[in-house]
Amino acid sequence: MTTDLMARDTDEPAVAFHDAVKAFGAVRAVDGIDLTVRRGETVALLGRNGAGKSTALALLLGLDEPDSGAVELFGSAPDRAVAAGRVGAMLQEGRPVPRVTVRELVAFVARTYPAPMPVAEALALAGIGGLADRRVDRLSGGQTQRVRFAVALVGNPELIVLDEPTAALDVEARQEFWDSMRGYARRGNAVLFSTHYLEEADEYADRIAVLDSGRVVAAGTSEELKRSAGGHLVSFDLAGGPTEWLGLLPGVTSYEVRGDRARLRTGDSDGTVRALAGRDAVRRLEVTPVSLNDAFLALTQSPLTTLETVR
Numbered sequence: 001m002t003t004d005l006m007a008r009d010t011d012e013p014a015v016a017f018h019d020a021v022k023a024f025g026a027v028r029a030v031d032g033i034d035l036t037v038r039r040g041e042t043v044a045l046l047g048r049n050g051a052g053k054s055t056a057l058a059l060l061l062g063l064d065e066p067d068s069g070a071v072e073l074f075g076s077a078p079d080r081a082v083a084a085g086r087v088g089a090m091l092q093e094g095r096p097v098p099r100v101t102v103r104e105l106v107a108f109v110a111r112t113y114p115a116p117m118p119v120a121e122a123l124a125l126a127g128i129g130g131l132a133d134r135r136v137d138r139l140s141g142g143q144t145q146r147v148r149f150a151v152a153l154v155g156n157p158e159l160i161v162l163d164e165p166t167a168a169l170d171v172e173a174r175q176e177f178w179d180s181m182r183g184y185a186r187r188g189n190a191v192l193f194s195t196h197y198l199e200e201a202d203e204y205a206d207r208i209a210v211l212d213s214g215r216v217v218a219a220g221t222s223e224e225l226k227r228s229a230g231g232h233l234v235s236f237d238l239a240g241g242p243t244e245w246l247g248l249l250p251g252v253t254s255y256e257v258r259g260d261r262a263r264l265r266t267g268d269s270d271g272t273v274r275a276l277a278g279r280d281a282v283r284r285l286e287v288t289p290v291s292l293n294d295a296f297l298a299l300t301q302s303p304l305t306t307l308e309t310v311r
């Protein structure tokens with residue numbers, strides 16, 4: 001107990017993965033992850049289906065053990081931090097318990113924690129104060145998700161871990177959910193959430209870790225990710241000309257040709273445009289900053305053809 005209290009005063013990060021590996025047979029679901037989440041920080045784990053997000057979160061919560069490397073919460077083993085009530089989690093599974101009310105369910109969970117917050121406060125933070133007397137098995141998907149959020153919050157954790165918390169929510173419910181989450185983060189708590197949604201990572205995380213095939217392929221603010229994926233897209237009409245030279249232009253890191261339109265990803269848009277002008281290849285020229293979507297696609301080695309989705 002004394003050690004736990006002391007740990008609260010140190011600068012240990014909330015979450016630390018040290019070269020963590022977890023394989024299922026031949027699949028290295030988590031393949032050497034190094035990642036830190038500081039106290040008070042909100043971090044998104046962004047990746048496609050099967051990137052390893054859920055496995056990483058399972059290691060983090062002590063639900064599974066790494067084959068090698070280590071995962072620490074507040075400087076100690078995950079199960080210790082979980083048992084001390086310092087971590088709240090909202091995972092993908094979980095059906096509502098039949099018949100009990102929202103208040104009864106959250107109060108029940110509160111009693112399992114050493115220092116819970118008042119039930120009314122957890123309900124208010126999760127934005128469901130008005131649903132306290134409703135049965136949990138008679139709520140909409142969005143309301144159920146918020147009940148699960150209240151359950152994760154009521155232990156008054158310093159870190160909350162959310163595995164795709166807004167999957168299956170409509171746009172409005174998603175917005176409301178994140179407003180609640182921000183209220184919790186503003187109290188100085190750490191949040192780690194996984195998501196497929198670039199916009200969500202961009203809007204709600206202080207930092208984003210992009211996961212691909214079990215590895216963190218990039219981590220930083222959304223601005224840093226955009227920069228690291230090559231600053232701009234330059235597009236123009238080829239007018240039937242050849243294409244071999246496109247990849248040789250200054251700054252160009254990749255390109256694609258669709259129909260008669262060439263799209264170049266470049267880290268030096270001025271240099272690229274000057275070179276194009278020198279070749280008189282500026283028909284319908286457009287220069288746009290790389291979106292987070294482009295950055296994500298570049299980082300996860302998606303085929304260049306998917307650049308077509310870019311506006």
Ligand SMILES: Nc1ncnc2c1ncn2[C@@H]1O[C@H](COP(=O)(O)OP(=O)(O)OP(=O)(O)O)[C@@H](O)[C@H]1O
Pocket residue numbers: 024027028029047048049050051052053054055056
């Ligand atoms: N218990 C398991 N047994 C075998 N393979 C597993 C197991 N759990 C995960 N995997 C495999 O590990 C890889 C990573 O899965 P994981 O669920 O961590 O990805 P994810 O990024 O969370 O995906 P999603 O976004 O679809 O939830 C996948 O190839 C998956 O099939």
